[in-house]
Amino acid sequence: MNRTSSKKTRGRLFIVSAPSGTGKTTVVNLLMKVDARFARSISMTTREPRGREKNGRDYWFVSAAYFKKQIRRGAFLEYARVLGSFYGTPKAPIAKALKAGHNALMSIDIQGTRQVKKCGLPLTTIFLLPPSMRVLEQRLRKRGTETPREITERLNLARKELTAMNEYDYAVVNGQLKEATEAIRTIIRAQRYRVQ
Amino acid sequence: MNRTSSKKTRGRLFIVSAPSGTGKTTVVNLLMKVDARFARSISMTTREPRGREKNGRDYWFVSAAYFKKQIRRGAFLEYARVLGSFYGTPKAPIAKALKAGHNALMSIDIQGTRQVKKCGLPLTTIFLLPPSMRVLEQRLRKRGTETPREITERLNLARKELTAMNEYDYAVVNGQLKEATEAIRTIIRAQRYRVQ
Numbered sequence: 001m002n003r004t005s006s007k008k009t010r011g012r013l014f015i016v017s018a019p020s021g022t023g024k025t026t027v028v029n030l031l032m033k034v035d036a037r038f039a040r041s042i043s044m045t046t047r048e049p050r051g052r053e054k055n056g057r058d059y060w061f062v063s064a065a066y067f068k069k070q071i072r073r074g075a076f077l078e079y080a081r082v083l084g085s086f087y088g089t090p091k092a093p094i095a096k097a098l099k100a101g102h103n104a105l106m107s108i109d110i111q112g113t114r115q116v117k118k119c120g121l122p123l124t125t126i127f128l129l130p131p132s133m134r135v136l137e138q139r140l141r142k143r144g145t146e147t148p149r150e151i152t153e154r155l156n157l158a159r160k161e162l163t164a165m166n167e168y169d170y171a172v173v174n175g176q177l178k179e180a181t182e183a184i185r186t187i188i189r190a191q192r193y194r195v196q
Numbered sequence: 197m198n199r200t201s202s203k204k205t206r207g208r209l210f211i212v213s214a215p216s217g218t219g220k221t222t223v224v225n226l227l228m229k230v231d232a233r234f235a236r237s238i239s240m241t242t243r244e245p246r247g248r249e250k251n252g253r254d255y256w257f258v259s260a261a262y263f264k265k266q267i268r269r270g271a272f273l274e275y276a277r278v279l280g281s282f283y284g285t286p287k288a289p290i291a292k293a294l295k296a297g298h299n300a301l302m303s304i305d306i307q308g309t310r311q312v313k314k315c316g317l318p319l320t321t322i323f324l325l326p327p328s329m330r331v332l333e334q335r336l337r338k339r340g341t342e343t344p345r346e347i348t349e350r351l352n353l354a355r356k357e358l359t360a361m362n363e364y365d366y367a368v369v370n371g372q373l374k375e376a377t378e379a380i381r382t383i384i385r386a387q388r389y390r391v392q
Contacts, residue, residue, distance in 0.1 A: 186385045189382045192379075193366040195367050
């Protein structure tokens with residue numbers, strides 16, 4: 001009787017992925033703010049610190065040799081090489097947080113999600129969708145950080161990424177920030193009752 | 197883009213099961229009252245109407261021959277024989293309601309749930325748990341509808357039924373009626389975002 005899933009002090013790992021421009025970062029930051037109990041995960045990278053970035057707060061800054069050793073040890077939930085630098089999410093702190101009953105929230109891409117799925121941690125994956133390609137285009141233009149050509153490339157990529165939705169457990173349309181965040185919170189709350 | 201699961205006008209069938217005395221009927225009635233949009237399912241039975249029971253409202257009262265013909269036609273989501281009478285849930289009205297975008301809620305036992313799982317309808321199963329065997333015993337005694345011997349039998353059955361929890365998607369402890377109902381509503385809301 002005491003071994004019911006709703007009484008287990010075991011947390012869950014939540015992944016939020018979305019095509020670029022869908023507002024993933026805003027949604028995830030809001031979720032973190034609303035529920036401070038999420039375990040915070042600090043990524044490891046081989047790139048140099050920028051500006052005020054601090055080791056152990058923004059990233060763990062390490063050498064390429066050390067990073068590769070960690071890959072061989074299977075120490076990453078997921079990792080990727082971007083523009084010549086490695087980025088990875090160490091597994092141990094998250095596994096420890098889940099065991100202590102905390103939830104963890106990661107905002108990573110589709111490739112990363114595929115890697116994390118193999119880790120065996122209790123996992124729920126959420127895909128955030130733009131309300132339409134037209135709205136996505138408007139958002140990217142409004143943001144003004146990309147050239148028209150880059151916007152076209154991003155939209156093509158987004159179209160491709162949307163087909164990955166079926167690999168996810170849940171899909172939420174980010175029409176209104178508040179509603180999308182509330183939908184994700186509902187999904188997260190419901191997982192408390194999930195039978196393992 | 198318009199074929200996202202959260203936009204699909206397709207409902208889902210929810211099943212709530214629980215050991216006797218867990219308060220399943222109270223919880224399900226409250227859920228029905230709070231959300232009137234649930235499709236209502238009328239069971240079919242071969243037993244005689246009692247008191248003010250009305251055909252087409254409380255049950256469909258039919259002959260054994262008709263019921264058996266419906267079994268052969270595969271017309272039931274689930275059926276069972278209890279004390280010599282047949283009871284069954286017709287599939288067609290529920291399938292129709294789901295297609296129209298309504299959710300349906302059924303309160304059935306573990307055997308029935310096993311049958312419904314084979315029907316291919318989008319289904320979420322929820323197991324309601326008593327807070328403890330001690331509380332369950334107290335509730336049965338307070339209800340006063342069973343003899344001490346029947347209570348012992350029911351408790352033994354409950355102990356056995358609890359092992360079926362692992363066949364369900366979600367498990368909710370019915371400590372406080374309001375909290376348990378709210379938990380089930382959260383589970384139901386979250387399924388809206390489920391990727392099929």
